[in-house]
Amino acid sequence: MIDRSTPDLGDLFQDIILEHYKRPRNKGALEGATVDIRMNNPTCGDEVHLYLRVEDGVVRDVAFEGEGCSISQSSISMMTQILKGQPVAEGLRVGELFKDMMHGDPDAAKSKDLKDARALQGVSQFPTRVKCALLGWNAFEEAAKKG
Ligand code: ZN
Numbered sequence: 001m002i003d004r005s006t007p008d009l010g011d012l013f014q015d016i017i018l019e020h021y022k023r024p025r026n027k028g029a030l031e032g033a034t035v036d037i038r039m040n041n042p043t044c045g046d047e048v049h050l051y052l053r054v055e056d057g058v059v060r061d062v063a064f065e066g067e068g069c070s071i072s073q074s075s076i077s078m079m080t081q082i083l084k085g086q087p088v089a090e091g092l093r094v095g096e097l098f099k100d101m102m103h104g105d106p107d108a109a110k111s112k113d114l115k116d117a118r119a120l121q122g123v124s125q126f127p128t129r130v131k132c133a134l135l136g137w138n139a140f141e142e143a144a145k146k147g
Pocket of ligand 1: 041044045046068069070071072132
């Protein structure tokens with residue numbers, strides 16, 4: 001039986017995560033996308049279809065469709081807020097920070113560049129859920145290679 005409940009991450013962080021889960025940012029297909037990629041996390045059943053409109057190396061627009069647990073979907077929503085308007089290279093740099101945070105790096109978790117995604121730092125204590133949190137960022141990394 002797969003546990004798709006939200007692990008206990010502290011009240012404030014929990015609120016931010018659930019708020020993104022209930023009202024995801026940039027949800028839907030993106031017209032004029034220059035690259036899109038589908039990815040899933042079979043251990044939990046999370047899915048994402050990420051769309052990017054990249055011009056001159058900058059993420060001009062980003063959107064996603066997806067379903068899955070609150071960790072995966074809120075993480076993607078938070079990621080789209082970070083990526084929008086940023087150079088792809090900057091997005092990849094913040095993605096590395098996010099990965100470091102998921103692997104328990106306390107310095108990475110302090111970075112303001114992670115914005116709302118810092119609410120997910122407690123997920124690093126739940127190894128089976130780290131894949132949920134990384135799904136969107138893994139999709140972005142693949143999309144950056146393609147685009
Ligand atoms: Zn999940």
